Amino acid sequence: MSEILLQIDGREVKATEGMTILEAAQSVGIFIPTLCHHEKLEPYGGCRLCIVEVENRGRTNLVVSCVYPVEENLVVTTRSEKIDRIRKTILELQLAHAPDAFELQALAKEYGADRDRFEKEASFCIHCGLCVRYCAEVKKKHAVGFVDRGTRKEISFIPEIAAKECWDCKECFPLCPTEALQAAFVLTKALSS
Amino acid sequence: MDNDRVDQIIDKHEAEPSSLIQVMLEIQSENNWLPKATLNRISERLEVPLARILHIATFYQAFSLVPKGRHGVHICVGTACHVRGASRILDTVQEKIGIKPGETDLDLKFSLEVVNCLGCCALGPVMEIDGKTHGKMTPGETAEVLKNYE
Amino acid sequence: MSRINSPAELDEFRKNILSERDPNKPCITLCAGSACIATGSGDVALSLEAEIVKQGLRDKVDLRKTGCHGYCERGPMIVIHPEEISYFQVQPKDAAEIISETIKEKKIIKRLLYTDPDTKEKIVKESEIPFYKHQERLVFGSNGSIDPKSIDDYLAIGGYGALKKALYDMTPESVLEEVKKSNLRGRGGGGFPAGRKWEGSRDDPEPIKYVIVNADEGDPGAYMDRSLLEGNPHSILEGLTLGAYAIGSHEGYIYVRQEYPLAVENVLLAIKTAEEYGFLGKNILGSGFDFEVKVHQGAGAFVCGESTALMTALEGRVGEPRPKYIRSNIKGFWEKPSVLNNVETWANVPLIINKGADWFTQYGTEGSKGTKIFSLVGKIVNTGLVEVPMGMPLKDIIYKIGGGIPNGKKFKAVQTGGPSGGCIPEDLLDLPVGFDELTKAGSMMGSGGMIVMDEDTCMVDVARYFIAFLTDESCGKCVPCREGLRQMLKILTRITEGKGRQDDIQLLKDLAETAKGAALCALGKSAPNPFLSTLRYFENEYEAHINEKRCPALSCKELIAYYIDPTQCKACMICARKCPADAIDGGKNKIHLIDQEKCTKCGTCYEVCPSRFSAVTRISGEPVPDPIPEEERIIRKRKKK
Numbered sequence: 001m002s003e004i005l006l007q008i009d010g011r012e013v014k015a016t017e018g019m020t021i022l023e024a025a026q027s028v029g030i031f032i033p034t035l036c037h038h039e040k041l042e043p044y045g046g047c048r049l050c051i052v053e054v055e056n057r058g059r060t061n062l063v064v065s066c067v068y069p070v071e072e073n074l075v076v077t078t079r080s081e082k083i084d085r086i087r088k089t090i091l092e093l094q095l096a097h098a099p100d101a102f103e104l105q106a107l108a109k110e111y112g113a114d115r116d117r118f119e120k121e122a123s124f125c126i127h128c129g130l131c132v133r134y135c136a137e138v139k140k141k142h143a144v145g146f147v148d149r150g151t152r153k154e155i156s157f158i159p160e161i162a163a164k165e166c167w168d169c170k171e172c173f174p175l176c177p178t179e180a181l182q183a184a185f186v187l188t189k190a191l192s193s
Numbered sequence: 194m195d196n197d198r199v200d201q202i203i204d205k206h207e208a209e210p211s212s213l214i215q216v217m218l219e220i221q222s223e224n225n226w227l228p229k230a231t232l233n234r235i236s237e238r239l240e241v242p243l244a245r246i247l248h249i250a251t252f253y254q255a256f257s258l259v260p261k262g263r264h265g266v267h268i269c270v271g272t273a274c275h276v277r278g279a280s281r282i283l284d285t286v287q288e289k290i291g292i293k294p295g296e297t298d299l300d301l302k303f304s305l306e307v308v309n310c311l312g313c314c315a316l317g318p319v320m321e322i323d324g325k326t327h328g329k330m331t332p333g334e335t336a337e338v339l340k341n342y343e
Numbered sequence: 344m345s346r347i348n349s350p351a352e353l354d355e356f357r358k359n360i361l362s363e364r365d366p367n368k369p370c371i372t373l374c375a376g377s378a379c380i381a382t383g384s385g386d387v388a389l390s391l392e393a394e395i396v397k398q399g400l401r402d403k404v405d406l407r408k409t410g411c412h413g414y415c416e417r418g419p420m421i422v423i424h425p426e427e428i429s430y431f432q433v434q435p436k437d438a439a440e441i442i443s444e445t446i447k448e449k450k451i452i453k454r455l456l457y458t459d460p461d462t463k464e465k466i467v468k469e470s471e472i473p474f475y476k477h478q479e480r481l482v483f484g485s486n487g488s489i490d491p492k493s494i495d496d497y498l499a500i501g502g503y504g505a506l507k508k509a510l511y512d513m514t515p516e517s518v519l520e521e522v523k524k525s526n527l528r529g530r531g532g533g534g535f536p537a538g539r540k541w542e543g544s545r546d547d548p549e550p551i552k553y554v555i556v557n558a559d560e561g562d563p564g565a566y567m568d569r570s571l572l573e574g575n576p577h578s579i580l581e582g583l584t585l586g587a588y589a590i591g592s593h594e595g596y597i598y599v600r601q602e603y604p605l606a607v608e609n610v611l612l613a614i615k616t617a618e619e620y621g622f623l624g625k626n627i628l629g630s631g632f633d634f635e636v637k638v639h640q641g642a643g644a645f646v647c648g649e650s651t652a653l654m655t656a657l658e659g660r661v662g663e664p665r666p667k668y669i670r671s672n673i674k675g676f677w678e679k680p681s682v683l684n685n686v687e688t689w690a691n692v693p694l695i696i697n698k699g700a701d702w703f704t705q706y707g708t709e710g711s712k713g714t715k716i717f718s719l720v721g722k723i724v725n726t727g728l729v730e731v732p733m734g735m736p737l738k739d740i741i742y743k744i745g746g747g748i749p750n751g752k753k754f755k756a757v758q759t760g761g762p763s764g765g766c767i768p769e770d771l772l773d774l775p776v777g778f779d780e781l782t783k784a785g786s787m788m789g790s791g792g793m794i795v796m797d798e799d800t801c802m803v804d805v806a807r808y809f810i811a812f813l814t815d816e817s818c819g820k821c822v823p824c825r826e827g828l829r830q831m832l833k834i835l836t837r838i839t840e841g842k843g844r845q846d847d848i849q850l851l852k853d854l855a856e857t858a859k860g861a862a863l864c865a866l867g868k869s870a871p872n873p874f875l876s877t878l879r880y881f882e883n884e885y886e887a888h889i890n891e892k893r894c895p896a897l898s899c900k901e902l903i904a905y906y907i908d909p910t911q912c913k914a915c916m917i918c919a920r921k922c923p924a925d926a927i928d929g930g931k932n933k934i935h936l937i938d939q940e941k942c943t944k945c946g947t948c949y950e951v952c953p954s955r956f957s958a959v960t961r962i963s964g965e966p967v968p969d970p971i972p973e974e975e976r977i978i979r980k981r982k983k984k
Binding site: 051062068082085086090126151 | 644646661666668669814815816817818819820821822823825826827828829830833850853854856857860861862863
């Protein structure tokens with residue numbers, strides 16, 4: 001594994017080939033906010049909160065640090081006016097779903113996100129996908145999955161599998177940032193009895 | 194659809210997991226919808242989690258998890274038809290049949306869908322019923338056309 | 344049919360086909376593209392076939408059902424060779440006359456000819472008709488001469504000559520060099536240089552490589568790829584094989600929408616016959632090169648037109664795009680180097696190999712070489728598919744070829760690039776059509792949809808329409824697109840309903856910036872374009888909707904009212920009878936009145952009121968005048984003295 005030298009927020013960072021910018025940043029204590037990221041799971045790139053500016057060969061782009069692989073001589077900026085503005089809007093869009101979610105509160109304060117900026121949405125699932133991915137990649141049971149697409153997308157437990165597997169497991173419950181997962185489970189349970 | 198026929202279709206595609214969508218398309222086309230039992234069978238044979246099959250069945254427009262009506266009414270809402278007034282056609286049809294796009298009426302007579310461009314832009318606005326194209330539609334004419342279907 | 348195993352055998356076979364074809368034998372080519380079939384060309388074909396037999400001309404006249412001729416507004420159409428006589432809007436009942444008069448007697452049936460709307464002159468030959476005269480139909484032109492179900496027809500016009508040349512007279516590297524030299528840019532929307540994409544795959548050490556045809560044409564209003572695939576499937580197969588040879592791939596896929604059943608049918612048949620003849624499969628033309636092609640159908644998702652989503656769908660999964668940080672020509676389908684190009688891009692390749700890059704580069708502009716097929720639709724006189732050299736001014740496409748705006752209406756904007764593109768207003772119509780030029784104006788080339796809009800089109804509604812489309816088609820994985828579009832749609836819908844607020848525009852701009860900057864894929868990143876471009880050129884319409892609750896185009900249902908002008912109404916009762924909501928009160932000699940509560944704003948009364956009265960008007964931004972008193976509604980006939 002060859003060593004790669006890159007710059008994050010003006011600091012020289014040593015990383016190894018195959019690492020993502022997020023991993024490289026975390027290795028030297030630079031904080032980048034995330035919502036859908038989890039060490040045990042494949043990077044998802046869904047919440048887009050971890051966006052950073054990268055400059056390489058004269059071009060600047062916005063990329064998600066949880067997925068983007070480190071490159072030699074990459075120059076990374078983790079905070080800027082534009083990044084902050086976008087993170088603020090992303091948080092406000094999430095808050096429209098789950099205004100009281102614990103994990104969103106600290107971030108909302110940091111970026112000045114206004115929980116009332118957008119009209120409230122009925123579902124408080126923020127589609128981080130942690131539950132679906134954990135059940136698929138770690139437990140390999142696929143008891144909960146996504147259905148439909150776009151604004152109609154939701155998580156859905158498969159009653160037959162959930163009935164068999166979830167009682168003794170529930171390892172995904174603490175992962176859910178908004179408790180939408182627990183609500184979905186209770187609903188599935190109620191509808192199946 | 195009985196499992197034998199499902200198996201036949203799966204075997205035609207050599208039971209490859211990547212042929213999942215093609216298999217489902219064939220079953221949808223023959224059976225007009227995808228019953229849960231069939232999805233379970235596909236999951237077993239192709240060794241693909243049911244969760245993934247359900248996501249595919251709901252993600253893609255071509256699939257239906259419920260039986261569809263005898264007559265499929267497709268209203269084109271592509272840009273060219275939209276600019277020629279397709280939304281008025283849609284409103285009138287919705288009112289006449291009493292359902293919204295994606296729904297089927299209670300008699301299982303009509304299933305209403307909106308489609309994005311049938312490629313007959315010269316005939317816009319276009320309404321397609323059971324594959325037959327009705328072009329240059331006006332709201333007044335839609336009622337007449339729908340009356341002809343049992 | 345034994346396989347053709349060498350260039351010599353191919354030349355011999357082609358010679359035989361041509362020797363059996365008499366160029367002077369009357370041949371009726373009938374457009375059997377999907378659009379013409381919708382207007383009844385199938386029945387016309389049956390009638391012509393029956394008449395040919397009935398009038399004793401079986402075997403003396405050929406009837407060839409071809410792919411789309413492009414002039415969809417005037418279908419069903421036929422072109423009679425060798426004289427090139429073109430008849431339009433042909434009905435089954437015309438068949439007898441066509442056979443007896445034109446075929447037998449060589450007499451022209453004037454009423455079926457094209458009539459120039461200004462000079463009233465009748466034009467006989469297809470190539471002299473303004474619609475066709477100004478086009479450069481390098482790729483699309485062959486559609487009119489071949490039956491897509493016949494590989495012999497394709498061979499008769501020189502088909503598979505490029506493949507023969509590449510396999511025997513060129514190396515894979517020189518094929519790639521030629522494509523690079525031609526500066527062919529992707530015709531699917533991205534406009535990425537094809538040669539460079541191919542080179543990336545070619546140079547990758549991974550031995551297994553794929554070539555893919557993107558036939559998931561999803562832009563509403565665009566149907567060029569469908570017509571190419573239906574009408575000339577072999578040209579795409581030949582192009583794909585050339586690409587495979589150039590990069591070293593042996594497996595190809597065609598991903599085609601299941602909404603195009605005729606295209607699926609024709610391409611499957613083309614693959615089968617190409618394999619029989621030895622143009623596909625093992626040891627193509629005896630060269631030792633193996634290549635096979637499979638067809639995969641889409642299942643109804645616009646996002647699968649995005650290249651990474653398409654590859655994911657090909658793998659049997661939901662069409663969620665992947666980040667392009669590692670390009671798919673290096674790690675694509677099954678993580679292998681994959682060259683994905685649009686149908687039209689592939690169709691250009693045999694021409695480039697046959698005639699050379701230098702020939703190709705004489706067409707077009709510095710940055711955009713070659714031609715482009717556009718679907719010219721919407722508020723335009725000559726709706727259809729047109730192929731023009733890059734660099735032709737938009738004005739010429741819309742007026743010289745398109746014939747301008749129907750019904751005497753004023754041009755307002757032309758939308759290019761589909762849901763990822765934008766609107767070009769009237770004062771930019773001198774813009775030469777090309778990738779970079781359109782992008783600079785705030786739009787993009789896209790796949791080639793060109794939707795013309797007139798004074799009756801509300802631009803705020805256009806933005807809302809595209810956002811609604813994308814909201815429905817978004818895969819839903821990332822927040823900026825899923826949530827951003829959700830909120831943009833809500834705001835734009837409110838604006839069209841007269842509930843717009845002062846800070847709406849700023850909110851929309853913020854959402855646009857978030858989507859453009861942080862969305863996962865091109866669908867999300869380009870989603871704000873229709874809004875941003877309509878805001879750029881038509882800000883006054885947004886302001887009218889928000890500040891005055893008025894729709895300048897008199898289109899948004901919630902902001903308009905239909906009103907019968909009592910000074911113009913002659914109580915003819917036509918509108919009252921046709922109103923689907925029974926909302927018009929009136930009788931003979933009683934001036935009609937629209938009940939605003941019942942009115943569904945369908946616009947029927949506006950359309951049917953005789954133009955000599957023009958009594959039905961639309962009002963926006965002001966209250967509907969109170970009804971005139973009952974006594975004044977009676978029209979008293981003037982007594983003749």
